[in-house]
Every structure is written in C-alpha cells, then in structure tokens.
Amino acid sequence: MSARTRTVRPHTGMWRRALSAAMVLAATGSVLTVAPQTAQAALPQHAIADPVHYWNDVLLQVVRREGGGPGPMARAAAMMNAAIYDAESSYQLKWKGKIASEPYIYAHKYDGWIEGPAEEERVIGRTAYNILLGLYGENQAHFLDEKFRERFGTEPTEFDLLDLTVVNRMVTQMEDARDGDGSDNPQVYVGDDKPGAWRPTSYPDMPDxxxxxxxxxxxxxxxxxxxxxxxxxxxxxxxxxxxxxxxxxxxxxxxxxxxxxxxxxxxxxxxxxxxxxxxxxxxxxxxxxxxxxxxxxxxxxxxxxxxxxxxxxxxxxxxxxxxxxxxxxxxxxxxxxxxxxxxxxxxxxxxxxxxxxxxxxxxxxxxxxxxxxxxxxxxxxxxxxxxxxxxxxxxxxxxxxxxxxxxxxxxxxxxxxxxxxxxxxxxxxxxxxxxxxxxxxxxxxxxxxxxxxxxxxxxxxxxxxxxxxxxxxxxx
Structure with a gap:
C-alpha cells in the first residue's frame, strides 16, 4: 500500500468532513480548523522530544529490522529527512512568515486561518510516516503504525486536514522526485575473473x-x-x-x-x-x-x-x-x-x-x-x-x-x-x-x-x- 493511499482512507463520516473541507478550501482559499484536528491536541509524552529525532530513531529501528546494504538505508534517510525539511519549511513559511534557508524541492505556504494543535509535530510526523511507509510498508507497516500510535495516540488512517493542505504534497513531490531513479536496477554483476579483480570471498575454512x-x-x-x-x-x-x-x-x-x-x-x-x-x-x-x-x-x-x-x-x-x-x-x-x-x-x-x-x-x-x-x-x-x-x-x-x-x-x-x-x-x-x-x-x-x-x-x-x-x- 502506498503512502498516498494509506492516509486517505478514513471511515465514511470522516471522509465527508474531509470532502467538505476540500470544497471550502477550493472556494475560499482558506479553511477553518475542523473537529478531527482536536484529536491530536494532547500528544503523549516521550523521551525523544524533537520530532526530527523521533522519526530518525524510527528509521534506525526499521533498518535494524530490514537489514540490507548501506546504500538503500542512506537513500531512505535522504528521502525522509529532505521531505521532513520541506514539510517543516512549509510550516515555518505558513505560521512564522519566512524560512531561513531554501527548500530541497518546494516549501508550500498552505491554507489555514488558525494554527492547529501540535501542528508542527503533525506536519513532520505524518510526512515522515508516509515516506517510510512508501519505502518499507511491505514488511514494516505494522511496526510503523505502532510507532505512529506511540507518538500521536491515534491511528495513522484517521483524518487530519493537514494531509490535504500540506502533507500529501510533501510526500508526493519526494516520491515523484525519486521515481525511476535507478535504485531498483535488476542488473546482475559479472566479475572480471582476473587476478586483482573482486571475486566472492567464501572459502572452505571461512564459508559465507x-x-x-x-x-x-x-x-x-x-x-x-x-x-x-x-x-x-x-x-x-x-x-x-x-x-x-x-x-x-x-x-x-x-x-x-x-x-x-x-x-x-x-x-x-x-x-x-x-x-x-x-x-x-x-x-x-x-x-x-x-x-x-x-x-x-x-x-x-x-x-x-x-x-x-x-x-x-x-x-x-x-x-x-x-x-x-x-x-x-x-x-x-x-x-x-x-x-x-x-x-x-x-x-x-x-x-x-x-x-x-x-x-x-x-x-x-x-x-x-x-x-x-x-x-x-x-x-x-x-x-x-x-x-x-x-x-x-x-x-x-x-x-x-x-x-x-x-x-x-x-x-x-x-x-x-x-x-x-x-x-x-x-x-x-x-x-x-x-x-x-x-x-x-x-x-x-x-x-x-x-x-x-x-x-x-x-x-x-x-x-x-x-x-x-x-x-x-x-x-x-
């Protein structure tokens, strides 16, 4: 399941509220704070206070669970952290009026009249969760859901207006930027078979x-x-x-x-x-x-x-x-x-x-x-x-x-x-x-x-x- 479909499957009542909010957004260019946001008002207390640190810790736990080479792990970190940075820049642009450094792809001054409860935390966390879900969801969806609930006290599928106004845009622009980047190249390596050239290193007395x-x-x-x-x-x-x-x-x-x-x-x-x-x-x-x-x-x-x-x-x-x-x-x-x-x-x-x-x-x-x-x-x-x-x-x-x-x-x-x-x-x-x-x-x-x-x-x-x-x- 992709990151973009995972966050937009609330139950019927929530979906209707989401659709209404989207219609207001299209008609007026701004939205009122809606009821589902209040579910995020009181976040659980955590030893890891900063959301950037929290989601990087989640990434490290996923890597321990997944294994594999360091290259894919570094790619995942870049995708998540660059998307977090653009999401945080969007939040700064909206509610602080400016950003101190240029975005990686694009910072979006999204619509809204009043800053929602824990909005900075939610913008970062929902962006990070969806990037990681898109990368590791096949094996780690349950774990990522658990870490989301641990952080927010809610389900990742519950409606949040920020998905419509900013989060989905941050996730989509990063996924689009990396789509077809060659990370899934299926080519198989064939060695040079000469002295000095790399060859497999499994030996009878050190089998691998x-x-x-x-x-x-x-x-x-x-x-x-x-x-x-x-x-x-x-x-x-x-x-x-x-x-x-x-x-x-x-x-x-x-x-x-x-x-x-x-x-x-x-x-x-x-x-x-x-x-x-x-x-x-x-x-x-x-x-x-x-x-x-x-x-x-x-x-x-x-x-x-x-x-x-x-x-x-x-x-x-x-x-x-x-x-x-x-x-x-x-x-x-x-x-x-x-x-x-x-x-x-x-x-x-x-x-x-x-x-x-x-x-x-x-x-x-x-x-x-x-x-x-x-x-x-x-x-x-x-x-x-x-x-x-x-x-x-x-x-x-x-x-x-x-x-x-x-x-x-x-x-x-x-x-x-x-x-x-x-x-x-x-x-x-x-x-x-x-x-x-x-x-x-x-x-x-x-x-x-x-x-x-x-x-x-x-x-x-x-x-x-x-x-x-x-x-x-x-x-x-």
Whole structure:
C-alpha cells in the first residue's frame, strides 16, 4: 500500500468532513480548523522530544529490522529527512512568515486561518510516516503504525486536514522526485575473473553463503542511480588505483605491494605461520569493532552517523527547524556518498579484490583471515569490491557537512555503536574529522580494506559534502 493511499482512507463520516473541507478550501482559499484536528491536541509524552529525532530513531529501528546494504538505508534517510525539511519549511513559511534557508524541492505556504494543535509535530510526523511507509510498508507497516500510535495516540488512517493542505504534497513531490531513479536496477554483476579483480570471498575454512557467487554482489549498479545533489555518481571519482589502467599493471606496482603488506599485518585475525606478527594495537582493534556495524541487525554505517548527528544536535540545543535542515544535509550527503562510492567500486576499470583474496590468492598466506567475523566466529568480508571504502566515504561526507554546518571542525563529542562485538560502546572525539579518519582506517584494522581505500574514501566523501553544502538548502 502506498503512502498516498494509506492516509486517505478514513471511515465514511470522516471522509465527508474531509470532502467538505476540500470544497471550502477550493472556494475560499482558506479553511477553518475542523473537529478531527482536536484529536491530536494532547500528544503523549516521550523521551525523544524533537520530532526530527523521533522519526530518525524510527528509521534506525526499521533498518535494524530490514537489514540490507548501506546504500538503500542512506537513500531512505535522504528521502525522509529532505521531505521532513520541506514539510517543516512549509510550516515555518505558513505560521512564522519566512524560512531561513531554501527548500530541497518546494516549501508550500498552505491554507489555514488558525494554527492547529501540535501542528508542527503533525506536519513532520505524518510526512515522515508516509515516506517510510512508501519505502518499507511491505514488511514494516505494522511496526510503523505502532510507532505512529506511540507518538500521536491515534491511528495513522484517521483524518487530519493537514494531509490535504500540506502533507500529501510533501510526500508526493519526494516520491515523484525519486521515481525511476535507478535504485531498483535488476542488473546482475559479472566479475572480471582476473587476478586483482573482486571475486566472492567464501572459502572452505571461512564459508559465507551470502557471498559465493558474482550475482550476490551487493547493489553493484547503485553508482548509476540518480543522485540527490551531485550531477552524477562519477562527478568526484578518484584516480587511484584506477590510474594503473589494468589489473596486471596494478599488481606489478610497488604501491600495490605496500598496500597488501599493510593490511596483511594490521588486519589479520591472528598470527599464522607466514604472517607471524599482527601489528594492530588493542585500541585499534577496539576501534575496528566500534565502527563495524556490518551485519544485519545493526543500524549500518549511515545509521551510526545519524545517531551521532542527533547526539551533537541535542548537546548544542538545536531547535526543530535547525534539526530538520541539519539532518537533511547530512542525509543527502550520505546518500550521494553511497552512490559515488559504488561508482568507484563497480564502474571504474579496477574492481579491486578484497585483502583476503590478495593475500591468499596472491600466494602470500593461504591461512590468512581478516579480523571481521560473525558473532559465531566465522570470518567474513563485505560482498563487494574493496576500493574505495564505503565506511570512509560515508564518514567523510558526514564530517564534511557537520563541520561546515557548525562552522568548526573542533567540536568534542561522544559516539556510540550498535556493533554487538565491540568491546566498548562509546568513544570520544575532539573533531568531526578525527571521527571520520578513525572510521576510515578502522577498516584496515578490521582486515577488509587497503589503506588507499580509506584515503580515497575520505577525499571522495568530503568533496561530496562540500558540493551538497554549497548547492542545497542554502541559507537565505
């Protein structure tokens, strides 16, 4: 069931009142506050006060329930938060007379004589609910209904005049903007089948049923998707290691050999006969697990950064309008970062194999395993090419927006993790860039990335952030 049909199925009496209100709206250009709005007057009290934070928390819970790759999760966050921002901008334009920054698509100065009870909360919540229902309703409709009732104390299908005056417009314009964006590309990946090229990483001594064939590569053509702010996924494509042109030249280079040795030493699960020393420090190992969030059941890398956005925003006392803009900027940047990094991974001349393949199939150490493993102790790898790092790109896009939004990189804050295997649940950082850098290099310490995956991901993500911040939701 689509978001647009879900909110306009009240019982007959409510539908008649809705039709009457619509007729008044058409005839006079304004409406009186009608009785169904009063059902929303007394909202339940919640620990999460701000509606922007509440619905982002709902999104993270949905992601934990759904699983899947980080790209779709980032796309969902961008759709929801950009729609929330336009809805909040519409509310500000209507009742405060102005907006401080430009909308993502369009802010609608909707009709009405008197501001309804909890109207800002309802505009945001009903928009967020319907975007999430459109994205996840097939599996998560009951859960989303539950979260709506928890927030409002009413059913999402009950009539609310705001659906007619503003909410449906906000939902429709976002869904129309993303319709046919390429997110459902059914193409199946076929590998290059050469030394150096990515291949599935299931081995007899580390079986991974989710990565046994090329066709299981996760979102291989996400890089072709229509971005939210970039001109294309390849707009900021980095040069290395694609500058080598061929796998043969890449594998023969001294730079590549140094990359392999670095991850072989720092990312090994444990010493082996051919790799007798693991150089990773205890703090690096703790950081590796802190940033992981690879497995289903966690809020994935973008979710960890959205949680950090909320923590920083709360600490700095942002109001709802400022939160809406910040979360929209962060989410748009991460969505485009996910597109850009998938372009690098799959659509460049080099679809680089994972370190485990380089070390084992390169003849260096047939027993080598990465630190990354399931809670059951089976070593695994993400099922897509190594270069560039998605964690690094997401993190740099997030940090790039945060430091530009707050006008400083040097803001201290704490971050948390969803990773069940992390020995620590909180880490402290003195800047956004410091957090992004640790996130990037944690992938080397986890044994699933080369150092240049981290470096190029950081550079790529910051370029995405700069573009988003200077072209979208600009201050007026």
């Amino acid at each position: 049923p989710s990565c046994e064939s090329d066709s299981q590569a996760v979102t291989p053509f996400w890089g072709r998707m229509k971005p939210f702010a970039l001109t294309s996924g390849s707009q900021f494509r980095p040069a290395t290691p694609g500058l080598y042109g061929t796998y043969e030249k890449l594998l023969a280079s001294d730079a590549y050999k140094a990359q392999v040795e670095a991850v072989r030493s720092f990312g090994a699960d444990r010493p082996t006969a051919r790799t007798p020393v693991v150089n990773r420090t205890p703090d690096q190992e703790a950081a590796a697990w802190f940033w992981a969030n690879d497995l289903d059941g966690t809020y994935k890398p973008p979710g960890q950064l959205l949680q950090a956005t909320r923590d920083v925003a709360q600490a700095r006392g942002l109001n709802t309008y400022d939160n809406a803009r910040l979360f929209a900027l962060v989410s748009i940047a991460m969505a485009d970062a996910g597109i850009a990094v998938r372009d690098v991974k799959f659509l460049t001349p080099i679809d680089l194999w994972r370190p485990v393949s380089a070390i084992r199939e390169g003849g260096l150490d047939p027993e080598w395993k990465p630190l990354l493993k399931t809670p059951e102790g089976v070593n695994v790898n993400p099922c897509f090419p190594a270069w560039a790092s998605g964690h690094a790109t997401f993190a740099a896009a997030w940090a790039g927006v945060m430091k530009r939004y707050f006008g400083s990189d040097g803001i201290a804050f704490d971050m948390t993790t969803d990773e069940p295997q992390s020995p620590v649940k909180t880490r402290h950082f003195t800047s956004f860039s410091a957090a992004a850098t640790e996130n990037a290099y944690s992938r080397v310490w986890l044994g699933v990335h080369f150092p240049w995956d981290a470096e190029d991901g950081l550079a790529l993500g910051d370029k995405v952030a700069a573009h988003v911040f200077t072209t979208k939701l600009r201050e007026l």
